[in-house]
Amino acid sequence: MGKRLLVQRRGRGGSVFRNPKWKKIGPARYIEYNAEEFKNKVLEGYVKELVHEPGRGTPLAIVRFEDGREMIMIPPEGLAVGQKIYYGAKAPIALGSIIELGSAPEGTIVSNIELRPGDGGKLARSSGAYAIILAHSRNKTLIQLPSKKVKEIDGNARATVGIVAAGGRTEKPFLKAGKKYYWSRAKSFKYPTVRGKAMSPYAHPAGGGQHPKGLTPAPRNAPPGRKVGHIAARRTGRKKGASKTQR
Incomplete structure (x- = not known):
């Protein structure tokens, strides 16, 4: 047989x-995209909590804004509980600020980058990942991805200033097969x-x-x-x- x-x-x-989705905290994406609000207003918020999600290599930050809305975001290295977060196209270029690619100066290190404005973040989301803004041309922005590939993105797309947290995760070996087994269970393979x-x-x-x-x-x-x-x-x-x- x-x-x-x-x-x-x-x-x-x-x-x-089977995907253990009942263990997940929630989707790590930017708050609902309103182009007019994002362009003209800078929202201020604070990091309410830093949490771990099983099966995800990076921690997650729960951010609460001044208008009462909450967002689960992929935090950059160095973000702390109680720290201020700025959201808007004209937000200051500070650690954790969610900005518009077209408004960031060349050489800025960003993560959790949108491919299209409003998709919530698609690129450079894994632990220790980041992209570098190289140049601006009309309404497009050239960025260098973690793979060293250069990609052209819409200048209205959002991104987070900083390198994704937990960059040293891969430096620690598993050492035991049991730990690798439970790690794989959390990622459902x-x-x-x-x-x-x-x-x-x-x-x-x-x-x-x-x-x-x-x-x-x-x-x-x-x-x-x-x-x-x-x-x-x-x-x-x-x-x-x-x-x-x-x-």
Whole structure:
């Protein structure tokens, strides 16, 4: 009797792979976008609380503004409870201020950047991530992303001044498999995973004995039980006639 592959179990959507959304605090995004209000008014708020959300690498800050509205935001490094936050296109360039890309001077370090005005923040949101404003041209702003790629963004898009908090997270090793297991549970993926080649033939198409077994590339429309190995590969193996590296 065969064994269900990992891709089959994941597709079925059991408890191991289900997103633990009941543990989430809320969506980390900017407050509802009102272009006129954002352009002409600077709201002042304060950091009410810094909290941890399971499965997220960065902390979250709960900010309360003077008009009574609250927002969950990705905080920059150095933000503290009780600290003032400014929101608006004309807000001062200070740590934690939510500004308009087009109004920030060149060289400003920003994070949680919107791709389009009003989408709540899409770029540079992971721990320790940041982007640099390079130049302004008409209503567009050039920024350098964490990947060093330069991207053109609408100048009306919002961003937070500063580097995302928890930048040293990746420097601490897991040390124990148990810690890695619970970390993966919070992010709803399976750990540990076993290589298909290390399995027996009944358990995986790539499994079987001491000798390596050739695995035909799976087509893109293959069912989950067949979609393993190289998927829709143009070619596999070593290239014929490739020049050898010079000694």
